[in-house]
Amino acid sequence: MRIAQVAPLYEAVPPGAYGGTERVIATLCDGLVSQGHEVTLFAPETSETDAVLESYGEPLRTRFSREELTDLAPHLHLQMLAELYSRQDEFDVVHSHLDIWTYPFTLLAQVPTVLTMHGRLDLDFLRDLLPRYGTVPLVSISDDQRRAVADLDLTWAATVYNGLDLSAYSDVPHDSDGYLGFVGRIAEEKGPLAAIEVARRSGLPLRMAAKVDPLDEVYYEEEVKPHMGHGVDFIGEIEEHEKAKFYAGARATLFPSDWPEPFGLVMIESLAAGTPVIALRRGSVPEVIDDGVTGFICDDVDQMAKAAERIGEIDPDECRRQAARFSAEAMCQGYIEVYEALVRARGSRG
C-alpha cells in the first residue's frame, strides 16, 4: 500500500526526548516500511525515518515562541495537509495524526483518510465538533479514551494501542531491590506529589526522571522541589537511550496520573524492562496493566503505598511477556488492518 503519514510539526519524528506521539509515529513508519509498504511521512525536516520524508522545516518548537505558535501553527499544519491532499492520487490511504485539523479535507478528498486521536476527548468543544464529521473513521489509542464521547454518533475504525520498539529494554536486568521510579512531565495532573507521598509512606527511595516545561516551572519550584532530598531525587529529563536502564533499575514504576490518560507510554516502557507498574485507576490503566499480574491498580495513594510493599509478588518475566501486546509489530498490524478495510470499502463503493 502507498500510505501517507501526517505528523504534527512541533517536534521531530522521533523526538529528541519527551514527545510520545512523535515516537509512536516514527515506530509506525519504520514498521510499515519493513513490511514492504510505500510510506511517505509529512513531518519536520530533522525527522529520521525509513519512509520517504516530505519535510516541513525545523520543528516549530525550536523556531517560534509560544505566542507565535498559537497564531501560526494551525496555518502551517493546514498548509501541509492541503499540499498532501493536492497529491492525493499518489496515496491509497492517508493516516493523519493531526486529527481535527484534517477534518475539512475529508470533505474534499477522494482518498480514504483515517485519524488517530492522540489526545483526551473529554473537552466541551469536541462534543460540538466531532459529530459534524461523524462518518470520518477514527482510531482510539485505548477503549477508555472513547468514553467521554460514547453517546455521540462517530465512526470508530478500531482501538490500536500505541506500540514501541521494545528491543532496547529486553537485555537490561530488572533490579527487584531498586528504587521507585517516576517518568514523565512535572505537571499537577501527572501526580508527582502523589509519587512523593507513596515513597514517604512506603519508606522507599524515589527517583523522578521528568521534564519541566516552561509553563510548569512555577509548579515545580513551589510545589515539587521543596520535597526533594531524604530519598527523593529529581534527575531531570532523560534521553531515549537512558530509559531502559532507568526503568530496569526501579523495583516498580509509579504512575499516579490523575487525569484520564488516553494511553500512557510510561507503563509499557516499564513492563518491557520487567518493572511492574503501580498506577491509579484512571483512563487506559486497566487496559494496559493486569492487576496483580503486571502491577497493581489502586484507588488512592494509601493503596499505592501498600502495593509498593507487596511489589515482590509480581513476576518481572510476566511483565516483559505482556509488554509484547504493545510492540511495534502489534501496532503496525492493527493499523494495516484498518487501512485494508478502508481501501476495500472504497473499492466496493466503485
Place this chain on the structure above:
Amino acid sequence: MRIAQVAPLYEAVPPGAYGGTERVIATLCDGLVSQGHEVTLFAPETSETDAVLESYGEPLRTRFSREELTDLAPHLHLQMLAELYSRQDEFDVVHSHLDIWTYPFTLLAQVPTVLTMHGRLDLDFLRDLLPRYGTVPLVSISDDQRRAVADLDLTWAATVYNGLDLSAYSDVPHDSDGYLGFVGRIAEEKGPLAAIEVARRSGLPLRMAAKVDPLDEVYYEEEVKPHMGHGVDFIGEIEEHEKAKFYAGARATLFPSDWPEPFGLVMIESLAAGTPVIALRRGSVPEVIDDGVTGFICDDVDQMAKAAERIGEIDPDECRRQAARFSAEAMCQGYIEVYEALVRARGSRG
C-alpha cells in the same frame, strides 16, 4: 456571474449594531444582486440578504463563550469553507472575507478565489504566513494597509474601499453648531481619551456613541468613565438607524484612532451626513479625508483641538459629495472588476 461570498460566523450579516466587516459584506451582496449577479452568501442563519443564504446556525457570539470560541471557531469556519469548495462547480468566483483561513483551499480548488484582508497586516506571524501563498489574489481596503507587508512577494488584485448604503444619511440636515462626536468602540487604540482632551481644550461638548466590549470593561470604568460630565456625555452603543441623526447633529466627528486603522467606516458615515472629520494621521486616514476640504488631518491632540475651532471652514456639501467615493455602488464596481479579471485569467489559462 455566480459569486460565492463567505462571511465570518461571529455576527449576522448585517450585524445588529457594531460590526463593520459584516455590514460591508451585506452591502456588497445586495449591490451585486441588484446588478443581476447570482450571489450565494455563506453566513449565520440570522443574516438578511438579497443573496441566496447558505446558513450556518446562530451567530457564534451568541452561542459560545470567548474560551469556547478560541477552540471551536476555526473549525466551524473551516467546515463551512470545505463545504463551499466541495461545490466549487456552482460558482465562477469565490470571494472570502475569512482571509487566511481560506488559503489551504486555494491549493485544492480550481475556482478562482479572492480574499479581502479586513484586518491589520502588521502582525509578525503574517510575515511568515502570507508569502507561503504569494500567488493568491488579495484585496486591500486601503493602500496604506499594504504598507506593513510591502516588502513581501504577494499578489494584490486591487484596493477596494469599503462602501456603505449612504442614502439614509442624505436627508438629515447637518448642524454646524452641534457637538463633537465620537463613534466606535471604547478601547485604548481608538483614542477615547484623546477625544475627551480635544473637547476640553476646544471648550466644545462631546458625545460618545460607543460600544464597551466585555474585554474593555475595566478600561472603560477606570480610564474613561471618570471623565464623564461637564460637557462630555457617554450615550452607549447606537443602532444603525440612529447613526445618521447622531453624525448630522455633530459639527465634527473626531477620529483619534492611534493604530494603523485599515479603513475606518466612521469617517465615511460622517462625511455622508455632511459632517467633517478631525482625525489623527494614521493608517488609511489620508486616503479617506481630503485635508482642509472634508476635515483636518492632525499630528496630535493639540492640532485636533485647534482644528475643532476652525471647523466652520469646511463645506458640508463637499463632505457629502466626497462620500460618494465610498458608496455601495463604487465598492461593487471595484469588486466586479476584480472578479472579471480573475474569470478572464482562468479562461485564458484554458
